[in-house]
Amino acid sequence: MFSIFLRAGLAFGGGLGILAVLEEELVDKRRAVTKEEFLTIYGIGRIVPSGTMTALAVAYGYKFGGLPGTVIALAALSLPVFVLTIALTIAYHYLRNSRLFDLLPVTIIPAALALIVVAALKLGKDVFRPSRELILAGVAFALALFLRLNPALILLAGGVVGAFAWQKVEEESGSKPKESGK
């Protein structure tokens, strides 16, 4: 269990990368889970408010090892990203005290901002065309930027609007999981 989730935790590409490793290990190689069950657990994991992959680690940890299993799976999945994150944060502290720090505003900082734009574009694949989606996103943009309303409130309001507006959403991602594990 530890080694499967450690391998999953080393996968790049966020949710989809991790999902691919888990599917290969649990469904194809070990036949511990059927393909159908795998998809069902993924579907449930997507509505768990912790990040889908964290939820999957809890699910499979619990399925194969009870509560201790969840701890093992979570630890293995999270170890690589946690260690790397801390190491890179420590690097930032060293950078801060060096002359290189003055170069951040023309290198990593603007690039990071671009990556946030990319993330928004990816989330909004079906937003950027004339649609109700575009209106809701545009209203949220204006409320946050010009009226300076709290984004947490806007987000919740958007969810409630969506619950009424998209009652008949067609399941467009049944077989092709979207990148919600990100």
Add this chain to the structure above:
Amino acid sequence: MSLWKLALLIALFNVMTFGNGPVMIPLLQTHLVEGAHVLTEDQLLYAFTIARVTPGQANFYVASIGYMLYGMPGAIVTTLAIILPGYIMIPLLHGLEHLRESRWIKGFTKGLTVTSVGLILAAVVQIARGTLTQPIAWIILVATLVMTQLLKWNIVVALPVASCLGLLLKWLL
């Protein structure tokens, strides 16, 4: 801001955004950068960059923020704050899975996603005002967008190339 308040805020934001890393950016920007002034825009962007270049779950950059503010205890507490809600999975596995089929929840998450696109872009504009003070920075922003969107380069390649371009321009100009 105490460590516990930070953990509570992060737990709340993570639950609200269903653990989506990028969607948390506007929330963190408003509360930690503008509101409480405990984090700079540069620190937030650096933490987000870490999330993009590391393997694993994409919302783990909160551990970087935790570390910046409170060292190792901060990193551990913020990580637990985003992991523990995962345990909701266990009751869901025990027969509540029909929730997944609920049209209300589907509509709600769709509304959340769509709204977050607007919010993230608004946060980008706000952050850009504070951080893109040199013309080179704008060039690097556009260059990174071109590399990742038009040329479809992997982030792990685009980031160092963009950074080197920034260094080169700084050196030339």
